[in-house]
Amino acid sequence: MIKVTLVGQGNVSHHLAKAFQSSKGVDLVAVSDSRKKIHERILEQTEICIIAVSDKAIGAVSEKLGNTVRLVVHTSGSVALNELHHDRRGVFYPLQTFSRNRAVDFSKIPICIEASHKDDVLLLTRLARSISTDVQNVTSSQRKSLHLAAVFANNFTNHLYHIASELCVENGLSFDLLKPLILETAQKVCSLTPFDAQTGPARREDSTTISGHMELLRDSGARKIYNQMSNSIQKTYGKKL
Amino acid sequence: MIKVTLVGQGNVSHHLAKAFQSSKGVDLVAVSDSRKKIHERILEQTEICIIAVSDKAIGAVSEKLGNTVRLVVHTSGSVALNELHHDRRGVFYPLQTFSRNRAVDFSKIPICIEASHKDDVLLLTRLARSISTDVQNVTSSQRKSLHLAAVFANNFTNHLYHIASELCVENGLSFDLLKPLILETAQKVCSLTPFDAQTGPARREDSTTISGHMELLRDSGARKIYNQMSNSIQKTYGKKL
Numbered sequence: 173m174i175k176v177t178l179v180g181q182g183n184v185s186h187h188l189a190k191a192f193q194s195s196k197g198v199d200l201v202a203v204s205d206s207r208k209k210i211h212e213r214i215l216e217q218t219e220i221c222i223i224a225v226s227d228k229a230i231g232a233v234s235e236k237l238g239n240t241v242r243l244v245v246h247t248s249g250s251v252a253l254n255e256l257h258h259d260r261r262g263v264f265y266p267l268q269t270f271s272r273n274r275a276v277d278f279s280k281i282p283i284c285i286e287a288s289h290k291d292d293v294l295l296l297t298r299l300a301r302s303i304s305t306d307v308q309n310v311t312s313s314q315r316k317s318l319h320l321a322a323v324f325a326n327n328f329t330n331h332l333y334h335i336a337s338e339l340c341v342e343n344g345l346s347f348d349l350l351k352p353l354i355l356e357t358a359q360k361v362c363s364l365t366p367f368d369a370q371t372g373p374a375r376r377e378d379s380t381t382i383s384g385h386m387e388l389l390r391d392s393g394a395r396k397i398y399n400q401m402s403n404s405i406q407k408t409y410g411k412k413l
Numbered sequence: 414m415i416k417v418t419l420v421g422q423g424n425v426s427h428h429l430a431k432a433f434q435s436s437k438g439v440d441l442v443a444v445s446d447s448r449k450k451i452h453e454r455i456l457e458q459t460e461i462c463i464i465a466v467s468d469k470a471i472g473a474v475s476e477k478l479g480n481t482v483r484l485v486v487h488t489s490g491s492v493a494l495n496e497l498h499h500d501r502r503g504v505f506y507p508l509q510t511f512s513r514n515r516a517v518d519f520s521k522i523p524i525c526i527e528a529s530h531k532d533d534v535l536l537l538t539r540l541a542r543s544i545s546t547d548v549q550n551v552t553s554s555q556r557k558s559l560h561l562a563a564v565f566a567n568n569f570t571n572h573l574y575h576i577a578s579e580l581c582v583e584n585g586l587s588f589d590l591l592k593p594l595i596l597e598t599a600q601k602v603c604s605l606t607p608f609d610a611q612t613g614p615a616r617r618e619d620s621t622t623i624s625g626h627m628e629l630l631r632d633s634g635a636r637k638i639y640n641q642m643s644n645s646i647q648k649t650y651g652k653k654l
Contacts, residue, residue: 228621267593269598274604276597317581318581318584320626321578324576325573325591325595327616329570329574337562339561343559344555350563353563354566361574365578369574371510371567385561388561397641397645401568404576408634
């Protein structure tokens, strides 16, 4: 049993705690408030202390932990390993979007690990495997790019859904109409590459439909995005085909 | 049994034919090549002729059909009802992205219908209900906006996946890492609104992460999209919160 303490009480900590609690390989010693001092006795018992707080707070929380604790890791996609102050430091980054009220199946979530000491890579691998089947060694520099890719695939995608939903509402239509399409679009790239899955007016250079759409768009932000995305699609296929 | 003939042999026609063939309410008389003349006997037997061809070809195919045929409909999101030349005309628009080799579950696909005659609205509703549980009356003008919304939710989203996959490849990472995130992002907006589901650096005005990402992005098209999307997210929440 790997003895783990979680610091932080946000979404990542909440879901990690749940996953550790139902894993046979992990003994969750404590889930601690990041603003409070952790009891020395808890730190002494802990093999891995996981700091699951906002990016900005990681450095300060790490400093406050002191030297009793053995291995300290954070869970962030964009913070470098070196921003932790301990000699034995690491990263335990579950690549997923977490909401408080949505259950997640951790077994399929890629967990990206990194550590300053070789033995700790093994220890973190064991910890990650206790909750997921997908464990990856990812360097700080790779992780930064991966986090950027996730911003495109998650944050920006969600914003496109928002623009689409506004277009529905403005025209007296339910956003529900788009849900099967949204799901299929996501499922499709699990078996085709996004390059091969691309369809639509920009892909087939259908300028009549594109100018019709530009006329329909009244919101200037949405117009700019339509234009930018269509140009980028045309450039992608003009270049490569 | 509603007697249906499909004109066109693309993806939409292929999947509609499959759905009609396994429906008890439909007798699929023929699936016809849009470039060839359809036998008079087939047209006489047909109650609904569905033109499932590219937007540009709809007008010409409709003209060629002549007057034997009773109700003529097309399956396009962006072509107006009036572009069909027959007195009894309609639209039968399944809101989904179709690929030849991917099976689709028609029962959950919204089918948007419209017709010039009241009785034909009822007939098209019966036809749509024979393959789907989600049948909607949508006007030509609404359908145009819905198609535009679908371009955001499907075509542009897929292009974001492509940019994300390029970032993975450039950094020696597998695109597989992003698949659970992509699926969860899509599933999330089936129970939360995209407005409420939004997360990420632009949403929380985390300028440190945003400038770090801008530095990482070497491709000018991707940089422009990052910038445009982040601005649009900030505007959305600055405005409304």
